[in-house]
Amino acid sequence: MTALDNAALRAATGxxxxxxxxxxxxxxxxxxxxxxxxxxxxxxxxxxxxVGLTKAGLYYYIKGKQDLLFAIMGFxxxxxxxQVIEPARRVEDPQARLETIVARHARLIxxxxxxxxxxxxxxxxxxxDDRADIIGRQRDYVDFIADTLAALRDEGKVLGLDPTVGAFxxxxxxxxxxxxxxxxxxxxxxxxxxxxxxxxxxxVLNRGEDSNAGNPxxxxxxxxxxxx
Amino acid sequence: MTALDNAALRAATGxxxxxxxxxxxxxxxxxxxxxxxxxxxxxxxxxxxxVGLTKAGLYYYIKGKQDLLFAIMGFxxxxxxxQVIEPARRVEDPQARLETIVARHARLIxxxxxxxxxxxxxxxxxxxDDRADIIGRQRDYVDFIADTLAALRDEGKVLGLDPTVGAFxxxxxxxxxxxxxxxxxxxxxxxxxxxxxxxxxxxVLNRGEDSNAGNPxxxxxxxxxxxx
DNA sequence: AGTAGTCTACCGACCGCCCGGTAGGTTCGC
DNA sequence: GCGAACCTACCGGGCGGTCGGTAGACTACT
Numbered sequence: 001m002t003a004l005d006n007a008a009l010r011a012a013t014g015x016x017x018x019x020x021x022x023x024x025x026x027x028x029x030x031x032x033x034x035x036x037x038x039x040x041x042x043x044x045x046x047x048x049x050x051v052g053l054t055k056a057g058l059y060y061y062i063k064g065k066q067d068l069l070f071a072i073m074g075f076x077x078x079x080x081x082x083q084v085i086e087p088a089r090r091v092e093d094p095q096a097r098l099e100t101i102v103a104r105h106a107r108l109i110x111x112x113x114x115x116x117x118x119x120x121x122x123x124x125x126x127x128x129d130d131r132a133d134i135i136g137r138q139r140d141y142v143d144f145i146a147d148t149l150a151a152l153r154d155e156g157k158v159l160g161l162d163p164t165v166g167a168f169x170x171x172x173x174x175x176x177x178x179x180x181x182x183x184x185x186x187x188x189x190x191x192x193x194x195x196x197x198x199x200x201x202x203x204v205l206n207r208g209e210d211s212n213a214g215n216p217x218x219x220x221x222x223x224x225x226x227x228x
Numbered sequence: 229m230t231a232l233d234n235a236a237l238r239a240a241t242g243x244x245x246x247x248x249x250x251x252x253x254x255x256x257x258x259x260x261x262x263x264x265x266x267x268x269x270x271x272x273x274x275x276x277x278x279v280g281l282t283k284a285g286l287y288y289y290i291k292g293k294q295d296l297l298f299a300i301m302g303f304x305x306x307x308x309x310x311q312v313i314e315p316a317r318r319v320e321d322p323q324a325r326l327e328t329i330v331a332r333h334a335r336l337i338x339x340x341x342x343x344x345x346x347x348x349x350x351x352x353x354x355x356x357d358d359r360a361d362i363i364g365r366q367r368d369y370v371d372f373i374a375d376t377l378a379a380l381r382d383e384g385k386v387l388g389l390d391p392t393v394g395a396f397x398x399x400x401x402x403x404x405x406x407x408x409x410x411x412x413x414x415x416x417x418x419x420x421x422x423x424x425x426x427x428x429x430x431x432v433l434n435r436g437e438d439s440n441a442g443n444p445x446x447x448x449x450x451x452x453x454x455x456x
Numbered sequence: 457a458g459t460a461g462t463c464t465a466c467c468g469a470c471c472g473c474c475c476g477g478t479a480g481g482t483t484c485g486c
Numbered sequence: 487g488c489g490a491a492c493c494t495a496c497c498g499g500g501c502g503g504t505c506g507g508t509a510g511a512c513t514a515c516t
Contacts, residue, residue, distance in 0.1 A: 040266060044476060053493095054492080056477085056479095056495090059476095061491095121349070124266055161427070162415065162423055165415065165423045165427075166423075172400045172401045172403065172405070172407070173400045175404065176401075176404070179400070195397075202431050202433075203431035204427070247464090284503090285465075285467060287504080288464085288465060
């Protein structure tokens with residue numbers, strides 16, 4: 001069920017298969033509305049109307065409100081896994097890996113923040129088992145960042161920073177983008193991603209002259225890896 | 229706490245300003261519950277039960293659910309004004325001022341995050357006019373931080389950072405604390421505040437050797453003002 | 457001292473509304 | 487004629503909010 005739904009969601013702007021498209025449209029609409037109004041403030045009717053169905057018609061596609069939320073969150077976590085964690089895992093140098101994580105996560109948010117934002121804001125709307133599932137995956141992500149910070153520390157590029165606090169702080173910085181970034185604003189998505197990535201790297205790296213193991217720490221632009 | 233307050237209040241019937249105490253207790257309870265479950269997922273009955281009243285009894289003290297939310301948010305903004313903005317305004321050196329802002333805001337969150345977290349998470353629960361009021365005050369806060377970053381840039385301590393993006397990013401880092409910090413966790417509140425403050429300063433200051441207008445930019449530890 | 461009135465602080469019962477969800481069709485392409 | 491894709495009509499229940507009370511402390515007057 002969940003895997004199927006996720007596959008449906010992933011079929012973004014498709015041509016073929018009618019049912020899958022419809023389902024994907026429903027999930028996308030629901031994600032947008034949940035994002036805008038919040039899960040509890042959104043009624044099944046709101047979603048049905050947004051996709052041009054009645055409430056009963058909508059129930060042909062979904063099992064219930066909570067399942068819908070869980071499916072959206074599962075999709076968001078899959079997105080994070082595929083677009084951020086997996087690519088970053090293939091980067092061996094810790095600093096480059098951190099840049100990959102931040103830049104890719106930030107980019108995901110500037111592109112479409114709905115699902116990823118619901119992922120962090122509506123956890124209490126889930127059933128306990130589902131919530132445990134999502135929280136576990138989130139914790140893995142934070143641990144992944146914390147491990148990267150620990151590796152940077154072992155290289156001597158970071159001094160006296162608690163990796164866990166560092167990881168949480170970076171995540172907070174990134175997630176917050178969805179609250180202030182507007183696609184039609186002064187800065188475009190790429191500029192925002194670059195700015196935030198630079199701040200993130202700068203936040204964890206040691207400043208200045210001291211104890212820097214080799215490696216002429218780049219102080220200017222971020223890395224190349226910010227796009228694929 | 230609640231039971232104690234109620235017992236004390238009941239025992240001291242006839243004492244001076246019981247009404248204000250009761251009202252404060254209601255706001256505090258409501259803030260805690262809104263924080264835990266979210267505004268929309270919290271019923272008036274939940275709050276009434278938490279303070280040992282019936283729903284009808286609660287309405288003797290409040291005008292409605294939305295007014296209650298607005299009152300809590302107003303209180304949170306007042307707290308921010310008094311404990312963060314005003315003290316920081318009296319610090320003239322921009323870097324020290326930034327440290328004051330971050331440290332004081334972070335400290336407020338580690339002490340009691342309920343109201344301050346509601347302030348950012350439940351905006352859509354407000355009436356449009358109330359929301360505009362709160363958003364305006366929030367924007368003033370971000371502008372205050374952005375101005376401080378701009379001042380740092382004018383001193384040459386910050387290069388090529390957009391002050392607005394910088395301000396938002398720092399705010400995101402700080403606000404996120406309420407999502408992961410536990411008073412009974414590995415680190416105590418002061419340690420977390422210190423860590424986050426160091427990261428924030430490090431995130432915006434220039435690293436290393438280049439193009440620094442005069443001014444021996446401190447590249448080692450941050451400043452003293454991180455605690456009072 | 458007694459008692460009538462007043463006010464604070466609450467409660468039980470109720471209202472209309474809308475919620476998530478369902479039963480039982482109906483339409484329509486194949 | 488059959489199943490996929492929807493619909494209308496409805497259900498029980500909980501919601502925010504209101505109404506009409508009332509116990510009891512306090513005051514005022516006789």
